[in-house]
Amino acid sequence: MERVVAYSLILSGVLFSMGVLGVMIRRHPLVMFMCIELMLNAANLAFVAFARHVGEVSGQIYALIVMAVAAAEVAVGLAIIVAVYRHRMDVDIDDVSSLRG
Amino acid sequence: MQNYTIVQIGQLTPILPVGVVLATALVLVLIDAFGYGRRGTTIAGVGMVGVALSAIALVASFPVHSVSGFGGALRYDGFSALVGLAVLLLLFLTLLMSPPFLRRMRIRGYEYYPLLLLSASGMMLLPMMRELISVVVGIELVSIPLYILAGYNRRSEESKEAALKYFLLGAFASAILLYGAAFIYGSTGSLWLMGIADAIPLLSDRWMLLLGLGLFLVGFGFKVALFPFHVWVPDVYEGSPSTVVAFMSGAVKLALFAVLIKVLLGGFADLDAFWKVLFIWLSAATMLGGNLLALHQMSLKRLLAYSTIAHSGYLALGVVAATPQATSAMLFYLLAYAAAAIGVFAIIAALVGPHRDDVDMDDVRGIARTQPGVAFLVTVMMLSLAGIPPTAGFLAKFYLFWEVYQAGYIGLVIFAIVNSMISVYYYLRVIMAMYLLPAPGEEVPSSPGSDEAAVGTARVLPAVAWHQYLVGVVSVLIILAMGVVPGLLLYLLNTYHA
Numbered sequence: 001m002e003r004v005v006a007y008s009l010i011l012s013g014v015l016f017s018m019g020v021l022g023v024m025i026r027r028h029p030l031v032m033f034m035c036i037e038l039m040l041n042a043a044n045l046a047f048v049a050f051a052r053h054v055g056e057v058s059g060q061i062y063a064l065i066v067m068a069v070a071a072a073e074v075a076v077g078l079a080i081i082v083a084v085y086r087h088r089m090d091v092d093i094d095d096v097s098s099l100r101g
Numbered sequence: 102m103q104n105y106t107i108v109q110i111g112q113l114t115p116i117l118p119v120g121v122v123l124a125t126a127l128v129l130v131l132i133d134a135f136g137y138g139r140r141g142t143t144i145a146g147v148g149m150v151g152v153a154l155s156a157i158a159l160v161a162s163f164p165v166h167s168v169s170g171f172g173g174a175l176r177y178d179g180f181s182a183l184v185g186l187a188v189l190l191l192l193f194l195t196l197l198m199s200p201p202f203l204r205r206m207r208i209r210g211y212e213y214y215p216l217l218l219l220s221a222s223g224m225m226l227l228p229m230m231r232e233l234i235s236v237v238v239g240i241e242l243v244s245i246p247l248y249i250l251a252g253y254n255r256r257s258e259e260s261k262e263a264a265l266k267y268f269l270l271g272a273f274a275s276a277i278l279l280y281g282a283a284f285i286y287g288s289t290g291s292l293w294l295m296g297i298a299d300a301i302p303l304l305s306d307r308w309m310l311l312l313g314l315g316l317f318l319v320g321f322g323f324k325v326a327l328f329p330f331h332v333w334v335p336d337v338y339e340g341s342p343s344t345v346v347a348f349m350s351g352a353v354k355l356a357l358f359a360v361l362i363k364v365l366l367g368g369f370a371d372l373d374a375f376w377k378v379l380f381i382w383l384s385a386a387t388m389l390g391g392n393l394l395a396l397h398q399m400s401l402k403r404l405l406a407y408s409t410i411a412h413s414g415y416l417a418l419g420v421v422a423a424t425p426q427a428t429s430a431m432l433f434y435l436l437a438y439a440a441a442a443i444g445v446f447a448i449i450a451a452l453v454g455p456h457r458d459d460v461d462m463d464d465v466r467g468i469a470r471t472q473p474g475v476a477f478l479v480t481v482m483m484l485s486l487a488g489i490p491p492t493a494g495f496l497a498k499f500y501l502f503w504e505v506y507q508a509g510y511i512g513l514v515i516f517a518i519v520n521s522m523i524s525v526y527y528y529l530r531v532i533m534a535m536y537l538l539p540a541p542g543e544e545v546p547s548s549p550g551s552d553e554a555a556v557g558t559a560r561v562l563p564a565v566a567w568h569q570y571l572v573g574v575v576s577v578l579i580i581l582a583m584g585v586v587p588g589l590l591l592y593l594l595n596t597y598h599a
Contacts, residue, residue, distance in 0.1 A: 039276035050287030
């Protein structure tokens with residue numbers, strides 16, 4: 001494996017782990033959502049790195065598709081977070097618990 | 102590897118039914134925008150006409166042989182057509198029962214209907230997909246409208262909370278799914294199931310592929326609510342509007358399990374030793390966890406949420422067996438489950454009060470005397486969910502367990518049978534509350550030990566509107582038809598499972 005590919009993959013792995021840990025540890029929905037974005041971008045980086053590794057362009061196109069999907073998710077996600085925020089003025093995921101979960 | 106060709110208009114015929122659903126969704130948005138949809142019934146009615154047209158197009162173009170399109174990214178066959186028809190039927194019933202529910206909950210804003218149709222179009226596309234990025238995009242197309250719909254009851258805190266939880270965990274699962282897809286792409290050089298299947302035997306070391314597949318399946322586990330990844334389900338089911346739950350409980354499962362089995366058999370058949378072991382544990386944990394947690398729920402929606410988790414566990418058994426016969430057994434099971442689930446949630450949607458979108462076990466006490474028809478319908482549905490003859494649920498369980506037994510997993514089948522016996526307890530609790538316990542207004546009998554009857558918090562239930570009653574009747578008819586005369590459906594499933 002080429003060196004630049006290996007480094008990109010290591011970076012993408014670190015980003016993904018940071019994202020997963022962030023979703024599990026942080027309690028603010030907005031921060032959790034940012035961590036999810038981090039995971040998605042780690043996937044993008046991996047796609048682009050693998051595209052170079054495989055010697056094919058389709059990985060780069062996949063990254064573009066993922067960006068489009070992420071944009072759609074942002075639109076909906078921010079709307080939901082704002083809707084919750086408007087009622088409470090302070091959102092902590094542990095307080096959003098009228099449903100016993 | 103693939104020969105990419107320019108898409109000709111004739112190649113689009115197989116996805117015409119999906120196009121009709123999408124176009125109908127846009128028409129519904131326009132109707133609302135031009136102000137003709139003030140009452141909601143107009144929009145629902147036009148939506149139902151569109152769904153009917155789409156179903157006609159689907160039946161008219163029912164594929165005898167499978168057809169590939171879009172360079173092989175879509176494969177349109179009898180299996181996907183059957184799933185598509187089932188999704189359309191569920192969508193039709195949901196549109197039928199929604200207007201009175203939305204009126205009672207005083208939910209305005211008619212983006213509700215187009216969003217349902219958009220989600221359904223994703224569900225129709227999913228079983229055709231033969232390329233992993235398409236699968237991920239399809240899952241997003243199913244999920245994103247449902248995130249919005251889960252929070253559609255804007256006045257209710259619970260509904261917004263459900264939307265937030267559903268969204269955060271759904272997006273989390275999508276990210277894991279994508280990261281898995283990236284590793285599958287990196288190790289095999291392709292995301293086309295054919296390409297993956299071709300590349301696997303040539304791989305010298307497989308750890309990267311296994312990592313990718315593992316992440317991919319974990320993402321799927323979140324989406325179909327397998328046990329360690331099920332935590333969002335009860336909250337989302339309890340908080341979301343009941344009609345939305347009615348739609349998603351059956352239809353999401355149907356689409357996702359259909360594409361899951363296609364992905365595993367089409368692309369990863371050589372790795373079956375790996376994912377079969379994974380699914381043995383997942384299905385055992387899911388069945389047991391779902392059933393045990395359901396035992397003492399007081400809220401009907403929560404009870405059904407845990408029951409849906411348990412049913413995911415039974416369905417994962419079909420993934421373990423992974424034979425063509427098991428695939429058609431899974432599809433039969435999914436149809437039986439979806440029929441019962443949409444009926445139960447239709448009745449729940451009819452019984453909720455304006456301030457709380459849920460029905461408690463106490464609320465349905467004695468409903469057999471006030472509304473005997475409703476009690477009978479719910480009884481049949483509960484018996485079907487529990488798997489008691491002569492309902493569809495019994496035959497579906499029997500057929501599925503038999504195929505798993507044929508595939509050689511005897512221990513797992515015994516475990517599943519024990520689990521379905523546990524599940525009978527909580528379904529019978531509902532039936533018992535309806536028939537044997539006194540209604541809230543009645544005199545509490547002085548028999549000692551009837552603790553449940555002593556709680557005086559129940560409210561008087563409204564009469565069931567004809568829309569929801571009709572959905573319940575259709576659901577019961579399907580359950581009984583599938584249970585008593587399953588011949589035609591089994592013939593179709595066995596002909597078109599591949």
